[in-house]
Amino acid sequence: MGVTGGIAAYKAAALLRLLQKVGANVRVILTEGAEAFISPLTFEALSQEKVFTQADFLKPQGGFIPHTELARFAEAVVVAPATASFLASLTSGDAQSILVATIMATKAPVLLCPAMNVNMWEHPAVKENIAKLRSWSYEVLAPCGGELACGDVGPGRLPEPELIADFLARLLAPADYQGKKVLITAGPTREPIDAVRFISNRSSGKMGLALAKAFWLRGAEVMLVHGPLSVKIPSYLSQRPVETAQEMYQVVNELFPGVDILVMAAAVADYTPVKTFSGKLKKKEKELVFTLKKTPDILAEVSAKKRPGQVVVGFAAEEGEKLPEEARRKLKAKHLDLIVANDITRCETGFETETNEVFLFFANGKELKLPLAPKEKIAWQILDALKEQLGEILSAKA
Numbered sequence: 001m002g003v004t005g006g007i008a009a010y011k012a013a014a015l016l017r018l019l020q021k022v023g024a025n026v027r028v029i030l031t032e033g034a035e036a037f038i039s040p041l042t043f044e045a046l047s048q049e050k051v052f053t054q055a056d057f058l059k060p061q062g063g064f065i066p067h068t069e070l071a072r073f074a075e076a077v078v079v080a081p082a083t084a085s086f087l088a089s090l091t092s093g094d095a096q097s098i099l100v101a102t103i104m105a106t107k108a109p110v111l112l113c114p115a116m117n118v119n120m121w122e123h124p125a126v127k128e129n130i131a132k133l134r135s136w137s138y139e140v141l142a143p144c145g146g147e148l149a150c151g152d153v154g155p156g157r158l159p160e161p162e163l164i165a166d167f168l169a170r171l172l173a174p175a176d177y178q179g180k181k182v183l184i185t186a187g188p189t190r191e192p193i194d195a196v197r198f199i200s201n202r203s204s205g206k207m208g209l210a211l212a213k214a215f216w217l218r219g220a221e222v223m224l225v226h227g228p229l230s231v232k233i234p235s236y237l238s239q240r241p242v243e244t245a246q247e248m249y250q251v252v253n254e255l256f257p258g259v260d261i262l263v264m265a266a267a268v269a270d271y272t273p274v275k276t277f278s279g280k281l282k283k284k285e286k287e288l289v290f291t292l293k294k295t296p297d298i299l300a301e302v303s304a305k306k307r308p309g310q311v312v313v314g315f316a317a318e319e320g321e322k323l324p325e326e327a328r329r330k331l332k333a334k335h336l337d338l339i340v341a342n343d344i345t346r347c348e349t350g351f352e353t354e355t356n357e358v359f360l361f362f363a364n365g366k367e368l369k370l371p372l373a374p375k376e377k378i379a380w381q382i383l384d385a386l387k388e389q390l391g392e393i394l395s396a397k398a
C-alpha cells in the first residue's frame with residue numbers, strides 16, 4: 001500500500017485496517033509528502049510491520065533493497081491517496097521516489113486512487129496522465145464528488161475504504177465471468193394497499209447483493225434490479241430500483257434479451273391487491289376485506305423465452321423436508337438451469353440473516369449442498385458451481 005502526500009492520507013489508516021480485517025498481509029510505503037501529513041508510526045502500529053520511507057530507499061539497511069523486495073512481495077499494489085505529482089512521476093517513469101520505483105519494479109496489478117482539488121483533477125495534465133496510466137493497464141479508481149477539504153465542491157475526494165478494498169479484490173479475483181452480462185434481482189417487492197401501506201416480505205436483499213458483487217469481482221457486467229433495500233448498494237453496480245412485482249416484471253422483460261445470465265434472487269410477491277385505495281384508508285367498524293390477485297411469475301415467463309447460450313437461475317425458499325422435492329419441481333416447471341434452495345425454518349439461513357446454507361439443483365441432474373457460511377462465501381461458491389456445471393452453455397456464445 002502506497003500513501004502519498006494529500007490530506008486524505010489519514011484515510012489510508014482506515015484502509016489498512018480494513019485490508020487486514022479481510023486477511024491481507026500489508027506492507028506500507030509512505031512518500032516524503034505523505035510523511036508531512038501522517039507519521040510512519042501510525043501505520044507501523046497498525047500493521048505491526050516496518051513501514052518504508054524515502055530514507056530506506058536512499059540508505060538501504062542490511063542488503064535489503066526495498067523497492068525490488070517490496071515489488072516482489074506484493075500480489076497487488078494500491079496507492080491511496082495518489083496525488084497529482086505522484087501520478088506525473090509515475091507517468092514519466094521518474095523513479096526517484098521509493099513508491100514510483102517499487103511500482104515500476106513490480107509485476108503485480110496496481111490500483112491508483114487519485115484524490116486532489118477538483119480543478120487539479122480536471123486539469124489537462126492530470127487527465128492526460130490518467131489516460132496514459134490506464135492505457136498501461138493501471139487500474140484507476142476515480143475520486144468521488146462532494147465537498148473537498150479545501151472548500152471546493154466536485155470530484156476529488158478519496159473513495160471510502162470499502163470501495164477501494166472491493167476494487168483491490170477485483171484485481172486479485174479470477175476474471176472468469178469477464179465479458180458476461182448478468183441480470184440479478186434482489187430484495188422484496190412492495191404491493192401497495194393505499195398511499196401509506198403495502199404488502200411485502202422479510203427479504204433483505206443480501207443474498208442477491210452478494211451474488212451481484214461476486215459476479216462483478218469476477219469480471220462480469222452486472223445490472224441489479226432491486227426492490228426496497230435497507231443495505232447500501234456499492235456504486236460500481238448498475239441498478240434499477242423498482243417497487244412492485246409488476247414493475248420488476250417489466251424491467252426484467254426489457255433487460256433479459258441482452259444478458260447471458262439471469263439470477264432471480266428477489267422475493268417477489270405472489271399476490272397484489274386488486275385495487276389500491278387512494279389516500280390513507282380509514283379505520284372501519286368491523287374487519288376489512290380486500291381481494292388479492294396473482295402477480296406474473298417473472299421467472300417462469302422469462303425462462304420460457306430463453307435463447308441458446310442464456311442461463312437462468314432461480315431461488316426457492318422452502319420449509320424443511322419438502323425442500324428437495326419442491327426445488328426439483330420448480331426447477332422443471334420454470335425451465336431453469338439451476339435452482340438455489342434454502343430452508344427458511346432454520347434461523348441461520350434465508351431471510352434477514354448474514355449467513356446461508358443452500359442446496360443447488362442443476363437441470364443436468366447434479367445436486368450440491370453448500371454448508372452454512374456467510375452469504376458472500378455462498379455467492380462465490382454458487383459462481384464456482386455454475387461455471388463447473390454450465391461452463392459449456394456459457395462459453396458457447398463467447
Ligand code: CTP
Pocket residue numbers: 245264265266267268269270295296297298299300313314315316317318330
Ligand atoms: N418468482 C418470480 N415471480 C413471482 C414469484 C416468484 O419470478 N411472482 C421467482 C423468485 O424470484 C424465485 C422463484 O421464482 O427465484 C421461486 O420463488 P418461490 O416464492 O420459492 O416460488 P413460487 O413459484 O412463488 O412458489 P411458492 O411460493 O408457492 O413456493
